Amino acid sequence: MFKQAIMIFLKEMKCIVRDTRTFVFGLLLPLLLVPGILFAINFSLSSFIPGSPVSMSIKMAFSDKNNAFYRFCSAQSQAVIVDVQDSKKAINSGEIEVYVDVNSELDKAILDSDGWKLDDFVKYQYDETDMSSTAARSLISKYENSFERLVAAAKDENISSTDELYEFLNVDVDAQLADQYDDEFDLGENINLICFVLLVPTMLVLYCGTSSMGTASELGVGEKERGTLESLLSTGANRVSIVLGKLFATTAMGAMGGFCAVIGLIAYMKFMFWGRPSQINFFDGMCLVLVTLCVSLFFASVNLTISIYSKSYKESQTYSLPLVMLCMAPTFFTYGLSPIDIDFVKLCIPMYNVACVLKEIISKSVNILHVGFVAGWLIIYSLVAIIVMMKLFKKxxxxxxx
Amino acid sequence: MIKIKNISKRFAKTLALDKVSFEVGDGEIVGLLGENGAGKSTLLRVLSTMLIPCEGNAEINGFDLLKNPDEVRKNIGILFGSEVGLYERLTARENLEYFARLNGMSPKKVRERVDELAERFSFSQYQNKQVGALSKGMKQKVAIARSIIHDPCVMLFDEPDSGLDFKAAKTIFDFMETCKSEGKSIIFSSHSMENIKNYSDRMVVIHKGRIVKTFVIEEYRKKYSEREINSILFNLVCGGEEDV
Known part of the structure; x- marks a missing residue:
C-alpha cells in the first residue's frame, strides 16, 4: 500500500515541479513576498521616523525668546529655531514641528525658588497625527530633562543672575543624547524585531494554507476535471494509497510554502538589518520544522478533503480560501501575548496554539512539552480530516x- | 470472458441499470448502443469496479467483481474517447511507466513493455515529449498504449468515438480489431449506430438502464436492408418496439 502511495507521491511532485505556475505561486512568491512586505513596512515607517537622533533636526518656534529654556534649546545643534506669526498655520503647513509657549515668569521662578517645575511654565503645540511632529515632541522631552538637570547644577554653583544662568545653559547636549539613543534604542531595529515576531506565525499559517490549497485543488478535483481520475481508479492502486500519495504531495507543497516564507523573512533580517533571527539554534530550528510540518499536514488534509468533495476547481477554491483566512484569524490574537503567559489552556485553541509555540520558538523560550502538545493537537485534527477524506473518496x- | 448477471445500479431515486445480463466471449466485440443517460457508462464503470452494483454480479476472466475487485482491475483495460486519461506534464513514456507500476509490473518488465508499445503504436520518437505538447492523434495512441500496458484480457471502450475526428476514431477501431484478433473480450459503448453496426459482432441496445434487445448484427443483415436496420435501431434506442 505504502509503495503505491510513494509512487503516486513521486509522480505528483514531478508534475508540480514541472508546473511553473504552481512553483512560482507556491514557493517563489512566499520567498520574495515576505521580505517585500517587511521592506515596504520599514521603508514606509523610516520615511516618517528619523532612524538616528544624530541626523534629526527639530524645527521649533518660541512665543518668547527672553527666557532660559529658549537659550538652552537654541544651543542644541539639532534645534532649528524658526520665527512664525501664526503657530497653528505653521504646524499644519510643516514649517515647524513644535511650537513652545513659555511663560514669562520662568526665569524668575528658577532664580527665586527651588520648587518650580518646567511643565508649569511651558506649553507645547504640535500635530499629534504627524509622525515627525510627534517624534520632535518626544525628543524635546529629553531636552526638558537635561534642562532641569543643568538648572539644578547652576543653582548648586550659586548662580543668581539671568546672564550667568544663560551662560551656564549654553551647552549642546544633543551629542550625548545621540549616544544614549544608540545604546538604548534603535527604532529601525525594533520595527524589524516587532515585524519578525508578529509576521512569522501569521505568514507561516498563511503560506502553509495557501500553498497546499492550490495543490489540493489540482490533485483532487483537478484530476476529476482533467478526466484522469477514472484511469487512475481503474489501475491496481487501491483508494487508500491514492489518497495517501496525494496527501503526502499536498503536505510537502504546504510545508515548502511555509518554509519559503520563514526563510525569506530570516534572510531579510540577516542580510538587510539584523542578525538575531539567524541565531536560532538547531533544536529551535527542528521545533520550527516540526510545527511547520504539522500545520502543513493539517491544511493539506482539510484542503484535500474539500477538493475531493468539490464538483469543480472553482468550488474547491471557494471553500478553501475562506477556511485558510479563518485559520489565520486566531494568530492575530497572539500579537500582544508574552511567551511567559502561554499555558496549556491557550494551547488547546486551534491555530492560536500554533502562533503561541512559534512565538516561544522565535523568542528562544522553547518549551518542548508545548511543542509536542500542539503537534499532537494538529495531528488529531489532521487524522479526523483524513478519515473524512477516505470516506468521501470511497463514496x-x-x-x-x- | 465477461459474464454479467442481473446487475442493477441505483443513484438516489434514479435507476441507472435494471437487471442487466449478458455475456461476452473471448475474441468477441459487443457494442452497447443507447442514447445519452441510457446507462452505458454506468455499466462500464461497474465492470471496471469504480462503482459497486446494488444488485447482481459479474465475472471478469473468472474473477468475481465483488469478491476480487483488485484481480478484476488487473484483467481489464479501459479507454475513454473524449478524455485520454493521461497526465499532460508527464512524458508519454512516464505516463505509461506510471500506470504500469501501479498495475504491479516489475521495473524490467515495464521498460520492455513500454518499448514494445511505443514501437507498435509508432510514437517512439515522441515518447520523451510531455503529453501536453503532443497532437491529439498522438495522445490517442499513447492513451491506447496506456489502456493495454498491463496486457489485460478484457477491454472496455467508453464512447471511444466521442469528440474524435475520423482519423483518430479509425485508429481506435483498428486497435479494437487487433484486440479481437488477440482473443480479448471487448465491450464498447457508443451512441453512433454506424460505428456499432460496423465494428461489433453482437449488439446490446439499452434504454433507461434496461436491455431492450440483444442481437447478432450479421443475422439482421440477412433479413433487412441497412435502412430497415437503422429504423429498427432508432425505435429500440428511443424505447419503442422492434418495428421496421
Missing part, C-alpha cells in the same frame, strides 16, 4: 458527483 456520489 461514488462524491467521486462522480452524479
Amino acid at each position: 461514488e456520489d462524491v467521486i462522480f458527483r452524479i
Whole structure:
C-alpha cells in the first residue's frame, strides 16, 4: 500500500515541479513576498521616523525668546529655531514641528525658588497625527530633562543672575543624547524585531494554507476535471494509497510554502538589518520544522478533503480560501501575548496554539512539552480530516458527483 | 470472458441499470448502443469496479467483481474517447511507466513493455515529449498504449468515438480489431449506430438502464436492408418496439 502511495507521491511532485505556475505561486512568491512586505513596512515607517537622533533636526518656534529654556534649546545643534506669526498655520503647513509657549515668569521662578517645575511654565503645540511632529515632541522631552538637570547644577554653583544662568545653559547636549539613543534604542531595529515576531506565525499559517490549497485543488478535483481520475481508479492502486500519495504531495507543497516564507523573512533580517533571527539554534530550528510540518499536514488534509468533495476547481477554491483566512484569524490574537503567559489552556485553541509555540520558538523560550502538545493537537485534527477524506473518496456520489 | 448477471445500479431515486445480463466471449466485440443517460457508462464503470452494483454480479476472466475487485482491475483495460486519461506534464513514456507500476509490473518488465508499445503504436520518437505538447492523434495512441500496458484480457471502450475526428476514431477501431484478433473480450459503448453496426459482432441496445434487445448484427443483415436496420435501431434506442 505504502509503495503505491510513494509512487503516486513521486509522480505528483514531478508534475508540480514541472508546473511553473504552481512553483512560482507556491514557493517563489512566499520567498520574495515576505521580505517585500517587511521592506515596504520599514521603508514606509523610516520615511516618517528619523532612524538616528544624530541626523534629526527639530524645527521649533518660541512665543518668547527672553527666557532660559529658549537659550538652552537654541544651543542644541539639532534645534532649528524658526520665527512664525501664526503657530497653528505653521504646524499644519510643516514649517515647524513644535511650537513652545513659555511663560514669562520662568526665569524668575528658577532664580527665586527651588520648587518650580518646567511643565508649569511651558506649553507645547504640535500635530499629534504627524509622525515627525510627534517624534520632535518626544525628543524635546529629553531636552526638558537635561534642562532641569543643568538648572539644578547652576543653582548648586550659586548662580543668581539671568546672564550667568544663560551662560551656564549654553551647552549642546544633543551629542550625548545621540549616544544614549544608540545604546538604548534603535527604532529601525525594533520595527524589524516587532515585524519578525508578529509576521512569522501569521505568514507561516498563511503560506502553509495557501500553498497546499492550490495543490489540493489540482490533485483532487483537478484530476476529476482533467478526466484522469477514472484511469487512475481503474489501475491496481487501491483508494487508500491514492489518497495517501496525494496527501503526502499536498503536505510537502504546504510545508515548502511555509518554509519559503520563514526563510525569506530570516534572510531579510540577516542580510538587510539584523542578525538575531539567524541565531536560532538547531533544536529551535527542528521545533520550527516540526510545527511547520504539522500545520502543513493539517491544511493539506482539510484542503484535500474539500477538493475531493468539490464538483469543480472553482468550488474547491471557494471553500478553501475562506477556511485558510479563518485559520489565520486566531494568530492575530497572539500579537500582544508574552511567551511567559502561554499555558496549556491557550494551547488547546486551534491555530492560536500554533502562533503561541512559534512565538516561544522565535523568542528562544522553547518549551518542548508545548511543542509536542500542539503537534499532537494538529495531528488529531489532521487524522479526523483524513478519515473524512477516505470516506468521501470511497463514496461514488462524491467521486462522480452524479 | 465477461459474464454479467442481473446487475442493477441505483443513484438516489434514479435507476441507472435494471437487471442487466449478458455475456461476452473471448475474441468477441459487443457494442452497447443507447442514447445519452441510457446507462452505458454506468455499466462500464461497474465492470471496471469504480462503482459497486446494488444488485447482481459479474465475472471478469473468472474473477468475481465483488469478491476480487483488485484481480478484476488487473484483467481489464479501459479507454475513454473524449478524455485520454493521461497526465499532460508527464512524458508519454512516464505516463505509461506510471500506470504500469501501479498495475504491479516489475521495473524490467515495464521498460520492455513500454518499448514494445511505443514501437507498435509508432510514437517512439515522441515518447520523451510531455503529453501536453503532443497532437491529439498522438495522445490517442499513447492513451491506447496506456489502456493495454498491463496486457489485460478484457477491454472496455467508453464512447471511444466521442469528440474524435475520423482519423483518430479509425485508429481506435483498428486497435479494437487487433484486440479481437488477440482473443480479448471487448465491450464498447457508443451512441453512433454506424460505428456499432460496423465494428461489433453482437449488439446490446439499452434504454433507461434496461436491455431492450440483444442481437447478432450479421443475422439482421440477412433479413433487412441497412435502412430497415437503422429504423429498427432508432425505435429500440428511443424505447419503442422492434418495428421496421
